Amino acid sequence: QVQLQESGPGLVKPSETLSLTCTVSGDSISRYYWSWIRQPPGKGLEWIGYIYYSGSTNYNPSLKSRVTMSVDTSKNQFSLKLSSVTAADTAVYYCARPRRDAFSRDAFDIWGQGTIVTVSS
Amino acid sequence: EIVMTQSPATLSVSPGERATLSCRASQSVSSNLAWYQQKPGQAPRLLIYDASTRATGIPARFTGSGSGTEFTLTISSLQSEDFAVYYCQQYNGWPTPTFGGGTKVEIK
Numbered sequence: 001q002v003q004l005q006e007s008g009p010g011l012v013k014p015s016e017t018l019s020l021t022c023t024v025s026g027d028s029i030s031r032y033y034w035s036w037i038r039q040p041p042g043k044g045l046e047w048i049g050y051i052y053y054s055g056s057t058n059y060n061p062s063l064k065s066r067v068t069m070s071v072d073t074s075k076n077q078f079s080l081k082l083s084s085v086t087a088a089d090t091a092v093y094y095c096a097r098p099r100r101d102a103f104s105r106d107a108f109d110i111w112g113q114g115t116i117v118t119v120s121s
Numbered sequence: 122e123i124v125m126t127q128s129p130a131t132l133s134v135s136p137g138e139r140a141t142l143s144c145r146a147s148q149s150v151s152s153n154l155a156w157y158q159q160k161p162g163q164a165p166r167l168l169i170y171d172a173s174t175r176a177t178g179i180p181a182r183f184t185g186s187g188s189g190t191e192f193t194l195t196i197s198s199l200q201s202e203d204f205a206v207y208y209c210q211q212y213n214g215w216p217t218p219t220f221g222g223g224t225k226v227e228i229k
Contacts, residue, residue, distance in 0.1 A: 044208065044220055044221070044222045044223050045165065045208060045210075045220040046220070047217055047218050047219065047220070060217050061122075061217070094164055094165075099167070099170060099176075105153070105212040105213065105218065106170075106212055107155035107167055107170035107171075107176075107210065107212060108155075108157075108165075108167060108210075109167045109170075109176060109177075111164035111165060111166075112164065113163075113164055114164050
């Protein structure tokens, strides 16, 4: 049974960098394009970007200048960094896996439980 | 970017009744469309992919249809556990997958 678990600080100060990690259990990270998706309070879902185990990435153009993703295959983890955060970055952050391996564009069938990140001084 | 528009924003339905949710894409996404259900405090759950294929474990009362730019999710007989927010998502457009704004299905 594949499980994803997000971890990281729940509170980040404005202008600083948000850092989150997603730990994958029950499957190898070396098969899928792993995504980060966020949801501001009371609002809809926004795809942030994906990373492949090789390190190949693709980011949402609206966030591209501030996003960095990385992968650690030895720990079966991938990470998100979002720089220069503002209150508008306050959201629940999810990591997610697409339905098919080696497909960069697909529906997401496995989600982490989500972690709330608040940007506030 | 492909814009996904869902309607209505809120749908009030009595238990046992049928619910019909719509999703429109700003340009064709072929059949590369998914539907998700989200309950408060939970992550989205995949219901439908490829516009009309139910995901593993999804009851037959959930039916997806459409292609191109017009899509529908039908819940044939609403159960208490079906009251939630539903999102559509396209995965045809490059470089980003995009989600609709959601339809909240509430008890009438």
